[in-house]
Amino acid sequence: xxxxxxxxxxxxxxxxxxxxxxxxxxxxxxxxxxxxxxxxxxxxxxxxxxxxxxxxxxxxxxxxxxxxxxxxxxxxxxxxxxxxxxxxxxxxxxxxxxxxxxxxxxxxxxxxxxxxxxxxxxxxxxxxxxxxxxxxxxxxxxxxxxxxxxxxxxxxxxxxxxxxxxxxxxxxxxxxxxxxxxxxxxxxxxxxxxxxxxxxxxxxxxxxxxxxxxxxxxxxxxxxxxxxxxxxxxxxxxxxxxxxxxxxxxxxxxxxxxxxxxxxxxxxxxxxxxxxxxxxxxxxxxxx
Amino acid sequence: xxxxxxxxxxxxxxxxxxxxxxxxxxxxxxxxxxxxxxxxxxxxxxxxxxxxxxxxxxxxxxxxxxxxxxxxxxxxxxxxxxxxxxxxxxxxxxxxxxxxxxxxxxxxxxxxxxxxxxxxxxxxxxxxxxxxxxxxxxxxxxxxxxxxxxxxxxxxxxxxxxxxxxxxxxxxxxxxxxxxxxxxxxxxxxxxxxxxxxxxxxxxxxxxxxxxxxxxxxxxxxxxxxxxxxxxxxxxxxxxxxxxxxxxxxxxxxxxxxxxxxxxxxxxxxxxxxxxxxxxxxxxxxxxxxxxxxxxxxxxxxxxxxxxxxxxxxxxxx
Numbered sequence: 001x002x003x004x005x006x007x008x009x010x011x012x013x014x015x016x017x018x019x020x021x022x023x024x025x026x027x028x029x030x031x032x033x034x035x036x037x038x039x040x041x042x043x044x045x046x047x048x049x050x051x052x053x054x055x056x057x058x059x060x061x062x063x064x065x066x067x068x069x070x071x072x073x074x075x076x077x078x079x080x081x082x083x084x085x086x087x088x089x090x091x092x093x094x095x096x097x098x099x100x101x102x103x104x105x106x107x108x109x110x111x112x113x114x115x116x117x118x119x120x121x122x123x124x125x126x127x128x129x130x131x132x133x134x135x136x137x138x139x140x141x142x143x144x145x146x147x148x149x150x151x152x153x154x155x156x157x158x159x160x161x162x163x164x165x166x167x168x169x170x171x172x173x174x175x176x177x178x179x180x181x182x183x184x185x186x187x188x189x190x191x192x193x194x195x196x197x198x199x200x201x202x203x204x205x206x207x208x209x210x211x212x213x214x215x216x217x218x219x220x221x222x223x224x225x226x227x228x229x230x231x232x233x234x235x236x237x238x239x240x241x242x243x244x245x246x247x248x249x250x251x252x253x254x255x256x257x258x259x260x261x262x263x264x265x266x267x268x269x270x271x272x273x274x275x276x277x278x279x280x281x282x283x284x285x286x287x288x
Numbered sequence: 289x290x291x292x293x294x295x296x297x298x299x300x301x302x303x304x305x306x307x308x309x310x311x312x313x314x315x316x317x318x319x320x321x322x323x324x325x326x327x328x329x330x331x332x333x334x335x336x337x338x339x340x341x342x343x344x345x346x347x348x349x350x351x352x353x354x355x356x357x358x359x360x361x362x363x364x365x366x367x368x369x370x371x372x373x374x375x376x377x378x379x380x381x382x383x384x385x386x387x388x389x390x391x392x393x394x395x396x397x398x399x400x401x402x403x404x405x406x407x408x409x410x411x412x413x414x415x416x417x418x419x420x421x422x423x424x425x426x427x428x429x430x431x432x433x434x435x436x437x438x439x440x441x442x443x444x445x446x447x448x449x450x451x452x453x454x455x456x457x458x459x460x461x462x463x464x465x466x467x468x469x470x471x472x473x474x475x476x477x478x479x480x481x482x483x484x485x486x487x488x489x490x491x492x493x494x495x496x497x498x499x500x501x502x503x504x505x506x507x508x509x510x511x512x513x514x515x516x517x518x519x520x521x522x523x524x525x526x527x528x529x530x531x532x533x534x535x536x537x538x539x540x541x542x543x544x545x546x547x548x549x550x551x552x553x554x555x556x557x558x559x560x561x562x563x564x565x566x567x568x569x570x571x572x573x574x575x576x577x578x579x580x581x582x583x584x585x586x587x588x589x590x591x592x593x594x595x596x597x598x599x600x601x602x603x604x605x606x
Contacts, residue, residue: 030401034400034401035401036401036404036405038539082586082590085590086589089593091347091400091401091404092341092347092404092542092546093589093593095347095349095401095404095542096539096542096543096546096585096588096589097585097586097589097590099539099542099543099582099585100581100582100583100584100585100586100589101582101585101586102582103536103578103579103581103582103585104578104579104582104583104586105582106578107576107578107579107582108579110576111576111579223408223409223412223535226405226408226409227409229405230405230406230409234402260420260421261420263412263416263419263420264413264416264417264420267409267410267412267413267416268413270406270409270410271391271394271410271413274394274395274406275394278394278397
């Protein structure tokens with residue numbers, strides 16, 4: 001029983017790490033540009049599929065390095081061509097646009113790579129269990145948690161140490177002042193969007209090793225990412241991280257005791273948070 | 289005065305004339321009666337959403353949840369409780385309305401994209417309940433093993449079961465009821481207050497309007513009629529599955545409202561008509577119709593943000 005619970009908690013932690021990675025990207029874009037990127041799940045899928053296509057040529061590690069960058073590049077183009085036009089308009093329009101994009105990407109991946117689930121090869125030595133008692137502790141799973149931890153640390157370092165990161169954080173608080181101070185806000189938003197999409201692409205490469213590669217993978221991850229943002233607190237990136245991990249573990253534990261509520265439990269958590277603490281766990285008072 | 293009064297009457301009369309004569313002209317232009325009923329039912333859903341979206345200025349992206357609850361409410365009433373069409377419509381509408389009333393207080397203090405995000409996430413609860421609780425809801429395969437039944441009006445029985453035209457008129461009657469109530473509400477002081485909130489929330493608040501309360505009531509009214517549309521939708525198809533509750537369905541309603549014109553009363557109905565016909569046509573033409581629907585979303589946002597009626601009005605005014 002302990003083993004079963006541990007197994008599911010660990011599983012939940014991994015899934016939660018994906019939610020968090022995806023939600024962090026969504027949060028970045030939402031905080032700076034006020035756009036909910038429904039196509040975020042689509043970019044995640046693109047990351048996974050690009051990695052799948054690249055692996056025969058550059059190997060797993062090469063794909064892990066390259067696929068997210070290519071996805072981010074695609075994100076930069078999409079922001080430049082489509083989303084940029086909608087800043088300053090009713091948020092409804094960016095919602096609808098990314099909504100349509102999500103449809104197009106999901107169907108596009110289905111058209112190119114097929115609707116069936118594709119086999120995704122991770123290096124053999126990562127797949128073997130590390131311990132016979134805790135069979136679920138494969139190297140790949142530990143590696144995923146580690147990779148997400150590195151990515152998140154990197155993100156927070158970028159935000160706190162680099163010029164770009166500091167400008168992004170300043171822009172989140174007061175974009176107009178940042179603009180007046182001579183920062184090119186268009187470029188800033190573009191880079192910020194790319195950064196968010198990079199995280200989605202990275203989550204995609206990592207996730208397909210665990211969840212399998214099919215066109216609907218993005219659609220199934222995006223709603224929990226919304227919940228992660230709401231639970232963690234709108235406007236707070238550490239909150240988003242915490243929210244993602246929390247709902248992942250919660251749904252992992254629920255799988256043990258009440259399997260049919262695995263998915264529903266995170267929405268119940270969201271309702272509880274909205275009732276008890278409407279600004280979210282780490283959200284700032286009065287900001288939203 | 290008299291001219292503007294007349295100008296207001298013409299569109300309404302025209303819409304009703306077209307709707308009521310649908311069985312006669314629809315087959316002649318290549319349609320079929322069920323397609324017309326779909327337009328009426330989804331148009332009702334889009335117009336109800338627009339009560340909130342266009343007239344209160346609140347961005348709801350989760351209306352599929354209440355549409356689906358209405359559909360399941362109606363279907364399960366017939367399947368498990370009583371074989372009565374009238375009662376199934378009432379129960380379906382009530383289920384969705386009550387759920388909306390309960391969820392309302394948790395969300396009415398949110399605005400803009402945040403309202404959208406929370407409403408769409410909330411909808412997923414009902415999706416997963418319908419999906420997982422398969423012994424009652426039929427799960428992913430949908431709830432089957434029931435059909436709509438002839439409408440018993442006491443003196444006469446209307447055979448809406450086998451006669452699609454009779455069902456169309458039932459849907460139109462419900463549509464008339466809901467749309468009439470919404471039009472009446474929008475003309476009342478309450479409706480004017482909603483529009484005031486849309487135009488300038490802060491000013492409305494300073495004037496002493498309890499804004500959150502008004503949004504809550506507007507939300508309930510909107511969800512109530514969306515549930516009615518959902519109940520009709522289940523009866524129309526004699527079937528309901530979790531996709532009626534899925535978040536993509538919410539997006540469909542919003543695009544219908546935007547496409548037709550959010551700031552006009554009949555706009556969403558026109559949007560629904562175009563959307564339904566287009567989807568029907570595309571899905572018969574290509575397997576990849578989803579991409580085209582997605583492209584359609586993008587094009588509408590980029591080139592028709594005011595919707596068709598919004599553009600027409602602009603042309604007329606200039």
